[in-house]
Amino acid sequence: MSQSGSNFAGTPDSDYGDPTNFELSEFLKFDEWEEDDQSFLASGSTQNPVYRAHVIGESGGATSPHGGPSIGEGREKKEVKERVAFKTKSDVEILDDGFKWRKYGKKMVKNSPNPRNYYRCSVEGCPVKKRIERDREDIRYVITTYEGDYDVKIELKTFI
DNA sequence: CGGTTTTGACCTGCGC
C-alpha cells in the first residue's frame, strides 16, 4: 500500500503540472507530501492528518523549471539548508513541539491571502528556524516548515 | 520584571 508512498511515485507530476496553481510558496517546494496516519502532536489530536514532506534543496530538484540561472556557483556560498515542511490540519499554527519559539517577524505573501509567520528558537544555540504559513487553498491546514540544524530536527521528529 | 509579542522599516537577491 502506502509502504512505498506510491501515491507520489506513481503520480509525481500530479501537482507540478500547473505551478501557477500549486505555487504555494517558492520556498515550499516539497518533493512530495507524505500522508501519515499518526497524529502530529500526541496532545490528544487523534484526527490530525499529517503530511510530511522532505524539502530538498535546489540541487535536489532535478526537474527544476527555473533552473535557468547558473545556481551551481553563485548560490554555493552557503550549504544547502535542510528544510522540512509539515502540513497539519489545525486551528492554531503554534503547535508545541517541545521547544520554545519566539516570533521574530510576520510577512504577507502575495500568492496567499494569509500572512506568514516567522519563528525562531528562543534558546541561544538553537539555529533552528520555524516558518508557519496557512495553506492557500485550505486555510484549515497549517504548513510548518522547519529550517536549521539537522540534529534538532531529528529531535523534533522524536516528538512527532 | 522578564519575556514575548507586534508592526515597520530595512536589506538582500533576483528578475526583467
Added chain:
DNA sequence: GCGCAGGTCAAAACCG
C-alpha cells in the same frame, strides 16, 4: 537600473 519579493532585525507595547 529599477522593481518586486522575501527575509531579517529593531523598537515599542503588552502579558504573565
